[in-house]
Amino acid sequence: MAKMNMIQALNSALDVMLERDPNVLIFGEDVGYFGGVFRVTDKLQEKHGKTRCFDAPISEGGIISTAIGMGAYGLRPVAEIQFADYILPAYDQLVSEAARLRYRSGGEFWAPITVRSPYGGGIFGGQTHSQSPEAIFAHITGLKTVIPSNPYDAKGLLISSIESDDPIIFLEPKRIYNGPFDGHHERQIKSWADHPDASVPEGHYTVPLGKAATVRHGSDVTVLAYGAMVHVAKAGIEESGVDAELLDLRSIVPLDIDAIVQSVKKTGRCVILHEASRYGGFGGELSALVQERCFYHLKSPIERVAGWDTPYPHAFEWDYFPGPMRLAKALQKSMNH
Template sequence: MNMIQALNSALDVKLEQDPDVLIFGEDVGYFGGVFRATDGLQKRHGLTRCFDTPIAEGGIVAAAIGMGAYGLRPVAEIQFADYIFPAFDQLVSEAARLRYRSGGQFWAPITVRSPYGGGIFGGQTHSQSPEAIFAHITGLKTVIPSNPYDAKGLLIAAIEDDDPVIFLEPKRLYNGPFDGRHDVAVGNWTGHRDAEVPEGHYLVPLGKAAIVRQGNDVTILAYGTMVHVALAGIADSDIDAELIDLRSIVPLDIDAIVRSVSKTGRCIILHEASRFGGFGGELAALVQERCFYHLEAPIERVAGWDTPYPHAFEWDYFPGPARVTAALRRVTENL
């Protein structure tokens, strides 16, 4: 399966298993979603289990919160992460706080799925990476898969979780993982291939990072699309780097991070979002607090530019393998 097929399979499994699960959002029903992630689900499970909504993100999330408090497990799709902000007050003031405010009488077991990140020439309003904003909100969980197997297992885990989960899906990975390289002239990522994904139910636990590559010289922390970019950057160097795929940034597998950085003594943090105020700053602080006496070089951040999303220059804006390789050489120059 590619990632779209894996996500579709996860939704299909949960609709089949649990009558309390339902899916709704803009164009997710008859049309099957703008990226086809819900293709065929309405036909298989009916109009009351997978249905379309008006273009009203605040209403979509508000309805999901009410359904969750009632006892259902709604999966709401926001068509692009850029359009989630009309629902931000519902997520921050209602979903994230409901369990605490009600003294445990109500909670919001909702999953909000959304395509995120750039790479499809979507411009400024279809390409942003707002994960750091959601990571800051206590009470929300934020998940970002990097491959089809994880996408399915993480989505099932998110739907079964009793807390609200923001599930961000990297658009560049939808049709298959890539080798982290692109042709700047045409903007096409290469190396697409599918992955082995079981048909039935399985879980990838939230808050458990994966070691994608073992190494001894430096630790790279990444998630989503940037996992593949990191692999390409490592391949272009002669440096024995360890690559950690965080998979979820809240909850964060800090133990896996500390083990790796304590071993390597060096750390590079890689994400697509703008550098200033990005989640990489939080990761750098956590690494410094816990691994200071193990560090042999300053912590490096490789990220997007500190600008509004530059549609005309998006392939320069993205951290690519060359920037990863340069960071690897900087942090290991005293080896």
């Protein structure tokens, strides 16, 4: 075991898979010699060579279409899109080709590709480097969408994604790359070194896709979160004084609906937290699923805490984020019904 931040854990996952499987390769903008804008691919080209880790032109559609062809040929490409905001030029390739290839070909071809991308705000990246587009991928049948919240899960989930025969959208919350923020003072980044989930095996291991983690057990209300919002949820629960149960979903497709139902039936209440805008966000789907399966167990309406329904407001970034106090108020509101 070694202490790693999320960048180091992701780098380790890629290193392990390059060594383990000759069909794995990595490419994208600046991922080769430079090692990626966030250094996730640092030194991988130096170690594994320019045919296993290499740069691509600034063409997201070209990157993804090339990855699909590689996957159909038998390779397992890991393509990096430098920021999730830039993935939209490749959206048609993901929807019309990657997600449908296995079905369209009657199982003759498939697309075992992993598309990595930093996502979300928290680094003052502005409107075109800070968005949370996970809901638009979750809507597409045939794509899986994975979002880790800590170094241990990041490495295990990335290895599981690369080994999967399905196309994976792997979204990395860049706000917590270097450390989990102090939940009560969110701009203060702490070190991962003191966090239990920063103890990461140096070799191969997997975290199963579609299996939520219970971060905190409780009896009063269930909180559903993923990615950086797991850390906001922890602080918000402490702030509220409510005995809440916190589930880290880890992936939204596949979704661990059994774990969600089990928890909500126990607590009788549900609060959903995500960074993306509320309207059309994945929280709406979670709310519908909980209502359909747990209606007669609910003691109060389902609450959603999310970003504003506005283009990403760079000047008001820290007001836009759903913070601990907003979650605490939602928890207390749920308890007061």
